[in-house]
Every structure is written in C-alpha cells, then in structure tokens.
Amino acid sequence: MIMSNEEHSSKWDKEYSKQGIPSSIKEEPSGALIWAMSNWKFISKNEYPKNSLDVGCGTGRNSIFINSLGSRVIGFDISKSAIQKANSRLNTESNNITFEVRDLSSGLPVDDSTIDFISDTFVYKHQVDDEVRKFYRSEANRVLKEDGKFLVSLAYKDDGYYGQCPIIENGGKLKKIIDPEIDVGSVLFDLKELVEEMSNFFSLEMLLDKEKEGIMHGKSYVRHTLATIWRKHVKR
Numbered sequence: 001m002i003m004s005n006e007e008h009s010s011k012w013d014k015e016y017s018k019q020g021i022p023s024s025i026k027e028e029p030s031g032a033l034i035w036a037m038s039n040w041k042f043i044s045k046n047e048y049p050k051n052s053l054d055v056g057c058g059t060g061r062n063s064i065f066i067n068s069l070g071s072r073v074i075g076f077d078i079s080k081s082a083i084q085k086a087n088s089r090l091n092t093e094s095n096n097i098t099f100e101v102r103d104l105s106s107g108l109p110v111d112d113s114t115i116d117f118i119s120d121t122f123v124y125k126h127q128v129d130d131e132v133r134k135f136y137r138s139e140a141n142r143v144l145k146e147d148g149k150f151l152v153s154l155a156y157k158d159d160g161y162y163g164q165c166p167i168i169e170n171g172g173k174l175k176k177i178i179d180p181e182i183d184v185g186s187v188l189f190d191l192k193e194l195v196e197e198m199s200n201f202f203s204l205e206m207l208l209d210k211e212k213e214g215i216m217h218g219k220s221y222v223r224h225t226l227a228t229i230w231r232k233h234v235k236r
Helices: 005-018 031-038 061-068 080-088 130-143 191-198
Strands: 051-055 072-077 097-101 115-121 144-155 175-179 184-188 202-216 219-232
Touching (some): 031 219, 051 061, 061 097, 072 080, 115 130, 191 219
Parallel strands (some): 115 144
Antiparallel strands (some): 202 219
C-alpha cells in the first residue's frame, strides 16, 4: 500500500478537520508521554531531556508539554493543516519550539547525536512500508545521543478498534490493516514482534501495557496500547 506524500498529507488534513481519532481531538498531552516523562529521572542522568524531537507532532500538544519541562523541541508532521494549528498555539514564551511540515521518509531534521529524546505516539504504526520503518529506526539511532531515549507508543494487535479493521492483502508476517474511516494503513504488533523489529538498533528499557475504554470515530472501544521506551545499542 504505497501512496504519494501529497495523498498521505491530504488524508491527514481531512482527519484533522473531521477529528475522528484522539490525536486530532485532544488538547492535553498523550498518556504515554506523561508516563515517559514521569519516569525520566529513573532512566536518565538529567531531570528531563534538553533537546527533543516530536515525530508526527500533529497540532503540537505533546511538543508544548515537553517544552514546558524545559526542553527545546522540534516537531514535524506531514499534515499542513496540523502544523498550521500547531504554530497558532505558540506564543512569545514558546520560542524553543519549532514546527515544520515534513514527511518521515525524508529523514529526521537534526544532526547526528544531538537529541536526548524522540517522542513517537502512534506514528511508527502508520508506516506500513517495511523499508520506511527500517529507515526511520536507523535515523532515530543516528540522531540520538549515546544515552538518548526513544518513546514508541502504538496499538497492540488485538486493539479493540484497529484489531477489527480490514487486513491489507500481502501484509507479510506482520498484521497490516486499513482504517476504513480515514483510508490510512497501520502495522499492528505484539510485544515480541516489536522487540524483534527494534532489535537492530535498540533495546527495550521500559514498558506500559494498557487497556481502557476509548473513543475512535465517535464510538467506544476497548483500546489496547503499548508505550515503550528504547535505549540505543552502545558500541564498547
């Protein structure tokens, strides 16, 4: 399932207008990010990250939260509409946040070994193309400092909404589905599959496995999500 960047951007622009999924509705930061930051002092020598990258930042809710903890933040998203909304939320006190329109397949917009923390909430799962995910992992490894951390939050393969979506044909060994409401694909993992996929660059440091009621496209489902924090393999 391959679409052009313009097609992908257009679909997300429509979703941010329609507001069917949590990331296009909520103003508060994601629970996965709050969990990660509340545990930062246990996994890092610093109280909070100093330089952060918010991948698929949407309307900026997570970027603004990370910035409130004292971090310089670069956020990007493929949706022009989302970035317009994100920029409209900035004020004169938010001068350590930069938002830009960018596609993930273009790489991460920072230099090598400059980032303490990468936040990814439900972005990795939307990269249906295996090669794009592989490139993304290599880019995350490139830009993170030696002690940097990578938050990846996504839907478990038995999630009450995504788990019942139509399966994409020829999806390979991983479960790949299409969200019929927005015509956007996803890859669904269990923990073993995710650990195996990330293992070329990262090791699992912390995990939050959560099930709770949640709204998707106006209906309630039992959502099953994974929030994972990863550390780089360090060469000795």
